[in-house]
């Protein structure tokens with residue numbers, strides 16, 4: 410089997426991407442954020458208190474003839490930005506881009522934090538991390554990818570996220586029309602459950618490439634790129650008027666500044682992030698101060714290769730044994 414679905418930016422600065430999925434019988438369509446940085450599949454539901462729902466589509470298990478309560482099971486998750494949700498668990502038929510998993514664990518929210526309520530175009534998440542991270546108790550549940558794997562033509566899914574445009578997620582095949590040249594693979598450490606791998610180094614603009622192993626996670630659910638402070642200061646040293654603002658919680662600069670590109674290495678391959686991806690957004694609609702798409706990872710305990718980096722490449726998440734991750738120019 411294979412599947413292919415759109416990755417649609419939810420706003421004009423690609424703050425997150427959503428993908429249409431169907432749940433249950435008859436199919437209920439929700440727009441979910443496919444997130445390689447977590448492993449829970451949760452949705453706004455008919456059980457979510459109405460004062461916490463503001464425009465989101467909801468999953469109603471009682472309206473699905475194929476839903477089953479996974480009795481006695483609960484879940485609770487906290488994300489890196491402090492947002493979170495919790496609830497109960499059903500199994501039901503779940504489809505992404507024509508690829509169906511029967512009796513997928515669908516985590517129905519009983520409570521969501523305010524940042525989810527405020528984001529009306531995001532109806533939940535599909536975790537595509539390793540199932541070890543799943544928070545359902547007393548027995549943890551498998552991700553959509555882990556459930557689909559035995560039926561996939563190839564044990565892979567790919568992410569083709571785009572800058573200010575709709576990209577795609579493919580399951581079970583690698584579409585050679587979506588990239589150029591070769592795919593460069595590198596090893597993945599799947600413990601504790603993230604797609605953890607190393608960059609082979611970096612360069613700023615036309616500067617020299619600094620070879621160094623930089624470990625981090627490729628996370629489609631994180632908006633920006635978080636790297637060690639030494640690298641980030643070296644980058645913003647090239648930007649007139651840049652400063653690390655306590656007030657805004659990161660590097661800001663005059664929107665008129667000329668930004669250098671940022672290049673990262675995967676083994677011997679090189680991927681360049683255009684300056685426009687790093688000139689991320691105005692701090693407010695009328696401001697002339699802009700917030701950077703490259704920020705420091707100090708305090709996070711981990712480097713995060715989020716969408717700002719991933720949208721500069723075609724990325725193959727390979728569930729082979731051992732797992733690996735591949736990057737190609739597009």
Ligand SMILES: Cc1c(C=O)c(-c2nnc3c4c(C[n+]5cc6c(C)n(C)c(C)c6c(Cl)n5)n(C)c(C)c4cnn23)c(C)n1C
Pocket residue numbers: 424425442446488489490491492528531628630631632633709713
């Ligand atoms: C350690 C870490 C992160 C780890 O991942 C992280 C982060 N970065 N984007 C996201 C997340 C997103 C993407 N996302 C980011 C958004 C921001 C910054 N704002 C203002 C809105 C309205 C957002 C939406 Cl709707 N969506 N989503 C949906 C979730 C659940 C995230 C959780 N964390 N997260 C941050 C900001 N930090 C410090």
